[in-house]
Amino acid sequence: MANLTELAQALVELDEERVLELVEQKIGAGEPALNIIQECNAGMARIGERFEAGEYFLSELIFSGEILQNVMSKLEPLLVQAEKGDSRGTVVIGTVKGDIHDIGKNIVVTLLKGAGFDVVDLGVDVPTEAFVEKVRETGAKVLGMSALLSFTFPEMKTVIDALKAAGLRDQVTVIIGGAPCNEQVREFTGADYYAIDAVTGVNICRKVYG
Template sequence: MEKEKMTELARALMDLNEQKVYQLVEEKAKNGVSPLEILAECNEGMSGVGDLFSSGQYFLSQMLFAAEIFKNVMNRLEDIMPREESTASRGKVVIGTVKGDIHDIGKNIVVNLLRGSGFEVVDLGVDVPAEKFVAALKETGAKVLGMSALLNFTYPEMKTVVEEVTKAGLRDQVTIIIGGAPCNEQVRQFTGADYYAEDAVAGVNICKKVYS
């Protein structure tokens, strides 16, 4: 997205203007802006950071700094994140960043939104091998598996996970969703996943659809 079309908060995060990010988040929260809207703007800024990193304008240290700012924003908003009242779990979701990738920004957004929507989430963390995904599905009986990747060279690992889920005899029982910078319809077809989520909200909506 072009920088001039971004919101002020998204631009501040993209520019790594830490204090301005916190200031804008506080102002928005006090003015009653939904935490989900604030996260959406931050997500837009992180996408911009990812683009700058991919083009070589930002280095890993800047990427990590942006992630730290975003993490602090998440912590600030966690207490006011809306939670759907429910006496029981809406459903179980197993999620993780695939083997070879240690990025968890996008995954953590999805995890928070899923939990806020009443789902029970089994977060396997980062650098997760295929066998760990399969084991978690067997243990939990989850109907949804979410996989995240940020690095382009790690998305083939998603295909490996899908293959292992199939070998375990679970494929027809599990809806597999992929997400992250390298993911698109072509990658979804390559991996054999059921869906790819363009952003965190899309991922949550797919989970709601599966458990509806």
């Protein structure tokens, strides 16, 4: 198991005061916001593992999410460098049913808006029908699905199967992301892309909308 940075470790220990102190130090030292986010992501991945191993419970998950919201409120001004002008296109995004994590998704949403996309954020614990309905309604060419808990992977596959059944699969590029996602998960779910991080996700959206 890879060693965690001091910031990631403080997050795993749910030491909110220390996390925010370290973030402030890093911002003060000119550390890029995305690097800080990557450290936090590593901590969140470890928290997800502890949850799945039964060492952490829902209350810890929710608290870790709250700490990250506070981190993001400090980082958001550094992330939003909106390119003004016409919208590049619409992206529908959400965290799949059974998962309440939104920090990774929120980072992607912030970066997408900064890059000039219209983002329809469905939130967390999103049922299959809501994804399908919103893709149909908006005509979006990109659907992003996020998960931090590996037992929700079948849910991603269910959404993609439902898009096929609705006759929408050919018109939408599906991107999945979240700490435990990888190429095998992409193959299992039938998604078009797996984004290793938020920046990759934004670049895929740029590519799709050309």
